[in-house]
Amino acid sequence: MTSGRGAGASAPDTGSNLATLSEAQCFELLAVATVGRVGFVSPEGLQIIPVNFRLGAGQRIFMRVAPIGVLAQLAEAHSHVAFEVDYHADDFRIAWSVLMQGAVSLLDAEARTAYADLPLPPVPWPGRTRSLPVQFVPRTVSGRGLQRTSPH
Numbered sequence: 001m002t003s004g005r006g007a008g009a010s011a012p013d014t015g016s017n018l019a020t021l022s023e024a025q026c027f028e029l030l031a032v033a034t035v036g037r038v039g040f041v042s043p044e045g046l047q048i049i050p051v052n053f054r055l056g057a058g059q060r061i062f063m064r065v066a067p068i069g070v071l072a073q074l075a076e077a078h079s080h081v082a083f084e085v086d087y088h089a090d091d092f093r094i095a096w097s098v099l100m101q102g103a104v105s106l107l108d109a110e111a112r113t114a115y116a117d118l119p120l121p122p123v124p125w126p127g128r129t130r131s132l133p134v135q136f137v138p139r140t141v142s143g144r145g146l147q148r149t150s151p152h
Helices: 023-030 070-076 109-116
Strands: 016-021 035-042 045-052 054-056 060-065 080-088 094-106 132-148
Touching (some): 016 023, 035 070, 045 070, 060 070, 060 109, 080 132
Antiparallel strands (some): 035 045, 054 060, 060 132, 094 132
């Protein structure tokens, strides 16, 4: 079966521009986002848990979790986790993804001050009561952005 393209024919231009985002661009995007995912390895294997969050001072990400849940346990142990946030417009002409590695932990004095200074606190993810504020502090940050100038 042939692809329908003659020898030497090039693939059609999709009008897409995929770019690596700077750390500053990543944090600008995180400042307007509210939903992310925490990824970690458990005895059952890889786990990914959705969370609502807010970006605070010092590039800290704050979320509220169930005091007896797995995220609270990870925070108490100051565990290393991945945190990912992405977005795509309804027409898919703009999309981006930010992936971070770092630690989730309970709030220390500096974090409590940053949490209190949030213009809007994080809204807990639906479900059980999630009243324990925790922070994620990134160690590495990477991101990619996509802009399409033509429909997909």
